[in-house]
Structures are given as structure tokens and as C-alpha cells.
Amino acid sequence: MLRASALASGYQKIPVIMGVDFAVAEGEFVGVLGHNGMGKSTLLKTLVGQLPATAGRIEFAGTDITRLPTHQRARLGLRYVPQGRQIFPGLSVLDNLRMGAAGAGLPDSVLDAVIEDLPRLKPILGRAGGVLSGGEQQILAVARCLCGQPKLVLLDEPTEGIQPSIIEEIIDILLRLKSKSRLTIVLVEQNQEFIRRLSDRVLIIQKGRITGEVPPERLGDPELIAEFVGMAAN
Amino acid sequence: MDYVIILALQICSAVASLVLISLGLAVIFGMMRVINLAHGEFLMLGGYAAITAFNKGVNLWLAMLVVAPLTVGLFGVVVERLVIRHLYGRLIDTMLATWGLSLAMIGFVTVVFGNTVSGISAPLGSLTIGAYRTGAYEVFLIFVALVLLAAGWSVLRYTRLGLIARGTMQNAGMAAALGVSPSLVYAVTFGIGAALSGLVGGLLAPLSGVVPTIGAAYIAKAFITVISGGAAILSGTAIASGLLGTINTAATFAFTPVIGEVALLIAAVILLRILPQGITGRFFRRAL
Numbered sequence: 001m002l003r004a005s006a007l008a009s010g011y012q013k014i015p016v017i018m019g020v021d022f023a024v025a026e027g028e029f030v031g032v033l034g035h036n037g038m039g040k041s042t043l044l045k046t047l048v049g050q051l052p053a054t055a056g057r058i059e060f061a062g063t064d065i066t067r068l069p070t071h072q073r074a075r076l077g078l079r080y081v082p083q084g085r086q087i088f089p090g091l092s093v094l095d096n097l098r099m100g101a102a103g104a105g106l107p108d109s110v111l112d113a114v115i116e117d118l119p120r121l122k123p124i125l126g127r128a129g130g131v132l133s134g135g136e137q138q139i140l141a142v143a144r145c146l147c148g149q150p151k152l153v154l155l156d157e158p159t160e161g162i163q164p165s166i167i168e169e170i171i172d173i174l175l176r177l178k179s180k181s182r183l184t185i186v187l188v189e190q191n192q193e194f195i196r197r198l199s200d201r202v203l204i205i206q207k208g209r210i211t212g213e214v215p216p217e218r219l220g221d222p223e224l225i226a227e228f229v230g231m232a233a234n
Numbered sequence: 235m236d237y238v239i240i241l242a243l244q245i246c247s248a249v250a251s252l253v254l255i256s257l258g259l260a261v262i263f264g265m266m267r268v269i270n271l272a273h274g275e276f277l278m279l280g281g282y283a284a285i286t287a288f289n290k291g292v293n294l295w296l297a298m299l300v301v302a303p304l305t306v307g308l309f310g311v312v313v314e315r316l317v318i319r320h321l322y323g324r325l326i327d328t329m330l331a332t333w334g335l336s337l338a339m340i341g342f343v344t345v346v347f348g349n350t351v352s353g354i355s356a357p358l359g360s361l362t363i364g365a366y367r368t369g370a371y372e373v374f375l376i377f378v379a380l381v382l383l384a385a386g387w388s389v390l391r392y393t394r395l396g397l398i399a400r401g402t403m404q405n406a407g408m409a410a411a412l413g414v415s416p417s418l419v420y421a422v423t424f425g426i427g428a429a430l431s432g433l434v435g436g437l438l439a440p441l442s443g444v445v446p447t448i449g450a451a452y453i454a455k456a457f458i459t460v461i462s463g464g465a466a467i468l469s470g471t472a473i474a475s476g477l478l479g480t481i482n483t484a485a486t487f488a489f490t491p492v493i494g495e496v497a498l499l500i501a502a503v504i505l506l507r508i509l510p511q512g513i514t515g516r517f518f519r520r521a522l
Binding site: 048049050069070071072074075079080082086088089090091095098099100102103104105144145148 | 394397398400401404405407408409410411412413414415416417
């Protein structure tokens with residue numbers, strides 16, 4: 001479904017991603033685990049087109065999208081829930097969702113099913129996006145993404161700055177999506193517990209490269225974590 | 235009593251004229267943060283488009299309400315594609331480029347039409363209120379200003395196009411990640427802003443006549459109104475026009491038109507000293 005080959009990018013002259021190779025199959029839930037500054041967000045921004053790739057190639061659903069602008073990638077079904085949520089602060093919750101549908105050229109009727117699945121949004125539809133709590137914003141950001149009926153969702157640190165009870169709720173939401181709609185999801189995180197409970201497989205990103213793959217059930221293993229940190233010291 | 239009515243009408247007329255000359259600028263600045271220094275020349279072009287069409291035998295209303303906005307709107311889209319879109323996010327560069335555009339337009343129009351005043355007489359005749367008379371056309375312009383504000387508000391509030399415009403204005407990067415093409419939104423917005431300026435230029439031509447340099451007469455007031463209005467495109471422009479137009483007319487009635495202009499400028503300076511982000515930067519923040 002999604003394949004990155006020898007992908008490189010960064011900010012101005014500073015390379016951050018240095019030759020990333022990985023592939024995601026349809027219906028898979030892939031976690032990408034890495035510490036701060038290892039290039040997780042940069043990788044996602046390059047995949048969606050907010051940063052240009054300086055080398056390498058990105059393929060999505062059989063199409064080379066390396067040079068496509070962001071909105072065209074989104075229209076192909078590659079959708080993004082960014083770090084910090086990026087809710088439109090001056091739009092109501094309902095309008096944020098409508099924006100998700102409008103961007104994909106879908107009618108507002110697609111909102112019904114999404115709101116039905118996420119009842120927490122129902123009572124706050126009229127509120128401004130900017131006044132919501134971090135957790136509510138995160139759920140809204142996922143919902144907004146779903147309103148565009150994505151084929152593949154890129155999730156950037158959904159647990160960042162969010163209270164534990166809502167993290168549980170987000171895990172439930174994502175597990176339901178995974179089983180019910182067979183959505184393909186790439187999750188970038190540094191919260192090991194979160195990534196362990198959701199992912200089919202976990203890639204380790206270090207210093208702008210994918211350095212290994214671990215089975216998610218081994219993520220709680222202190223030896224493995226030592227090895228993971230040990231690799232970082234190389 | 236008649237005096238009160240005529241004074242009220244004059245105030246409404248002054249407010250409406252500020253709304254009209256500022257609207258196109260407000261749309262372009264508010265939506266895209268592009269300072270269009272050629273705004274006055276967009277108005278001028280609208281005036282020439284209307285007068286030229288009228289002189290070629292087109293119905294006056296058609297010339298003002300259709301030909302002028304269409305001409306300037308298309309011109310605006312071309313300008314956006316060729317010049318502005320290369321300069322997004324570079325405030326100073328866009329100012330310089332649009333200033334250059336303004337000079338080029340003045341030069342070009344002077345070459346084609348000559349440096350003379352052209353005019354058409356205002357339609358609709360006059361309106362008698364007691365011992366006073368006023369142009370019915372000026373009352374019509376008050377009506378046009380109200381219609382444009384209401385239409386703009388409805389589009390932003392109730393249509394999908396308006397939703398996309400508001401979302402893109404708040405966070406263009408995120409809008410793109412949802413599948414919206416910011417470049418297309420900007421081209422359309424710039425076209426609409428230019429078309430509005432063209433429409434107003436056409437509508438004002440019967441009152442002021444047109445001359446290649448007429449833009450200079452509008453641009454300062456348009457800028458003062460938009461900056462005083464602040465972030466909310468429509469309500470900001472409407473509130474600032476209401477305030478500044480009233481002050482201008484009241485001072486004109488009490489003293490002279492020159493004092494009226496001075497009062498407007500002083501009011502704007504004080505306003506921006508107290509509210510540097512404009513009126514809607516502090517109040518009515520969620521307004522459109």
C-alpha cells in the first residue's frame with residue numbers, strides 16, 4: 001500500500017531522514033518507535049508532502065507520489081493526523097469535521113457515521129475547536145481525518161500531552177477502526193505501551209534511519225529496550 | 235426632522251462608501267495576508283471597464299454590475315497566477331510587486347485612455363426629502379453595500395466554499411493535508427477580491443468620474459478601514475466603516491469636509507494606538 005525507498009529529507013540543509021526503507025501492506029497497523037529528534041515527525045511530514053523529499057521515492061497504492069503536492073496525496077486517500085492536532089481553532093467541531101469531508105470532495109452525510117462511532121463528539125459539535133481539551137482535540141483530529149474516508153492514516157504522536165484516561169479511549173477507538181474497517185494505519189510514537197497495544201509490527205527509527213523491527217509483544221522487555229538504547233549509542 | 239433624515243442618510247452614505255471601497259482589499263488581505271497596493275487601481279480599472287462598455291452601447295447597469303467585476307476579476311486571477319502566487323508569505327515582496335503593478339496599470343491606462351477625466355451621469359435621478367434633495371443613486375449604493383455584506387456573510391457562514399475559505403485562512407497546511415488545494419483557494423479568493431473591487435469601481439464611476447490616477451483617492455481610506463477593522467473580514471470592515479464614516483460625516487456637517495477628513499484620520503490613529511490589532515482583534519473575535 002505504502003512504500004518508501006531510500007527516502008531522505010530534512011530542513012533546509014540539515015538532513016533529518018537519511019535513507020528510510022519500509023513498506024506497509026493493506027490493512028496493517030505499523031508502529032514506528034523512536035525517541036525525540038530521531039526523525040519520526042519529519043518522516044511523516046515527508047510522506048504527506050509537507051516537506052519535500054531530497055532523495056528516494058514514495059509509492060502509494062501503486063502510484064509514485066514523491067513529487068505530488070500534499071492535497072493531491074490526501075485526495076488519493078493518504079491522510080494525516082498531525083502532531084499537536086492542528087484543529088482549526090475558529091471553526092466549530094462540526095465545521096472541523098465538515099472540512100475533513102470537504103477536502104476529500106465528500107458530502108456532509110459521511111459525518112453521520114463518524115459521529116455515531118465517536119459519541120464523545122456529539123454534545124460538543126457546536127463548540128469552537130480552539131476551546132477543547134487536548135484529548136477532545138485529538139479525538140476530533142482522528143474524526144476529521146476519518147470524514148475524508150482515508151485508505152491509509154498517518155498518526156503523529158497522538159498521546160502527546162494527553163491525560164491517561166483519554167489515551168485509553170483513543171486506544172479503544174483505534175482498535176475498533178482496525179478490526180471494523182480494516183484501515184491501514186502508520187503510528188509514530190514514543191509511548192511504548194500505546195504502540196505495543198495497537199501495532200501488528202513495530203519499526204525502530206534512530207537518527208533518521210529504520211534500524212530494526214521488533215514484535216510488539218516484546219516491547220515491555222527491558223533487555224530489548226536496553227538493546228534498543230544500545231543501538232542508539234552506536 | 236428633514237435635517238435629521240438627510241444627516242442620517244449622509245452618514246449611511248459615507249459608511250457605505252467606506253465599506254464598498256474597502257471590501258475587495260479586506261477579502262484579499264484578510265484571507266491571504268497579501269497587502270495589495272494596487273487595490274486603488276483595481277477600482278480604477280473597474281471604472282474604466284464600466285465606462286468603456288457603456289460608451290460601446292452596453293446597458294449602464296450591465297456595464298457596472300457585470301462587465302466591471304468580470305473584467306477586473308479575470309485580471310485579478312491572471313495577476314495572482316503570474317505574480318502573487320510566487321510571493322506568498324513574503325509580505326514586503328508582495329507590497330513591492332503590487333506597488334509596481336499599480337504604477338504599471340496607471341501608465342497603461344493613461345496610454346490607452348489619456349490623462350483626462352471620463353464620466354457618465356448617475357442614473358436614478360434625485361430624491362426629495364422636505365426641503366432637501368439627494369441623489370437616489372447614493373441611496374442605491376447604501377443598499378448595494380448592505381447586500382454585499384450580507385451575501386459575503388452568507389457565503390462564508392453557510393456554503394462549503396466559505397467553509398473551505400475559513401479553514402484555509404486559519405491553517406493552510408492542515409487544509410492541504412485534508413485534500414484542499416491552498417493554491418486554488420488563493421487564486422479564487424484573489425479573483426473574488428479583485429471582482430469586488432471592479433464592481434465597486436464601476437458603481438462609483440458615475441459619482442466620481444474616472445481618471446488613471448483615481449486609485450490614489452481610494453487607497454488610503456481603504457487601508458485605514460481594513461487595518462482598523464482587524465482580523466474579521468466582514469464584521470471588521472463593517473464596524474470600522476460605521477465608526478469612521480460617522481465621525482467623518484459628523485465633523486463635515488459641524489465644520490467643513492476638510493475637517494471631516496482630518497477627524498477620520500485622527501480617529502483611526504487613536505483607534506490603532508488603543509487597539510493595534512484592529513477592532514476585531516480585541517472584540518468579536520469569532521466573527522466572520
